[in-house]
Amino acid sequence: MSLPDDLARFLFLVPYVAQQRNGVTVRELQEILSVSRADLAKLLERVALVGAPDGSPDELVELYLEGERVHVALPQRFTRPPRFDVREMVALLAALGPLRENAPPSIAERADVLTDRIVELASERAAALGKTVGDQVRILSDGIERPEVLRTLEQALEQGVAIEAEYWTASRDSVGTRRIEPAGLLQVRGAWYLIAGDQKTFKVERFRAVALGDPMSETPDVDLEESRRRLEELDMPWGDTEIVLRGGEGQERRFRWGSGDAGLRRWVRAQRGRAEVTEPPEARAAMVAETRELLERYTAE
Known part of the structure; x- marks a missing residue:
């Protein structure tokens, strides 16, 4: 067998055998690899210990024969979850903080779960600081959007359906019912906006009620970056x-x-x-x- 053939078989063997708690029989591997018992033994001998040149013994991938079964022993780095030090954990939690506080509900929930998971994977010293750091990271937000409204808007965008909404118009100081085909959600200067398919912009905190409506005939084609630019430049003719x-x-x-x-x-x-x-x-x-x-x-x- 050539070295390229050995490498290809090795790259197959490691994940395949590692998935079997009790190893794999010699006969099964002979059939899968189309090799004789003698060639399989030579392969196992050649790649018995593989790893980085400067690695310690516990960082090597070990393939070995025990009776009539082949087993693999993986390095600890393959089987042990990563451990974050203080600086790594603080950086990750700082990045997740704004998502936990001011993101749409589905993202905020995932950020909460990921925050807890990061703390679990941190070193003991880092874990002791974890919750404190996570709870202290905030971003300023002027919006007073209700989570249930944001969640419904998210669902409408994911499912490609219109919404039936009760929306307060500040200039008339009145609440009206309207059908809106959503094209995107944007957060600008701390407030969330729904961009509609007709390029109108609705401030999310002014929705009094929102319900999923009928499917849209086509996905709205709106330049969300242009909508963001208008909002960021304060060019909002609908403003009060x-x-x-x-x-x-x-x-x-x-x-x-x-x-x-x-x-x-x-x-x-x-x-x-x-x-x-x-x-x-x-x-x-x-x-x-x-x-x-x-x-x-x-x-x-």
Whole structure:
């Protein structure tokens, strides 16, 4: 037998024999590999101990003959789960933290399970810190979406069906019923949005009720990245709040804000006087009240 033939047989033998708790009979392997008993013995002798050149004995793959059965002993790294040190575990839990808190329910549930699994696989020192680290990782979110609404929207997207929804329209301060063909879910600046097949955008926290509807005739073809760009650039004509952003030489830009009120006020403060809330009156009044409260706090003697 040539070396390439030996290698091919070895790569077959290891996983095949390893799956059998009591090994595999010599006769069965002769038939599968189409080799004589003498050739099988030579193969086992040639690849009796295989592994990395710098590996220790417990890192070698061992094929051996015991009576009329062939067995395999795998290295510990093949049979033992990985153990994470403190830095590895903290990095993984930090990445999972936002998914546990602000992802759609199905993803959040999987992130919770994976978090527990990572802690189980951590070293003793790392495991002691595990839950603490996982519970301390948060991201800011202005959305107040209900999990059951997000779950139904997820199901509609997975199943390719429309939704029947009761949706609150802020500009009219009224709740209406509508059929929506969903194209995607996006999270922008801490709030979730449903992108419809007609490219309309619905803020998820404004859904009062959502139910699965009839199948869609075709999958909506919507550029979700373009929808995200519009949301991130605050270009939301359906938004309730008008903002004026002033630049140099008298330049100004007017746009409407469609995200959460807390996020709006944070953003306006970050513009250091360049941004002004102009309407509706209640949004402007809320901005004024918060600004006065901050001013009083920092000017109080």
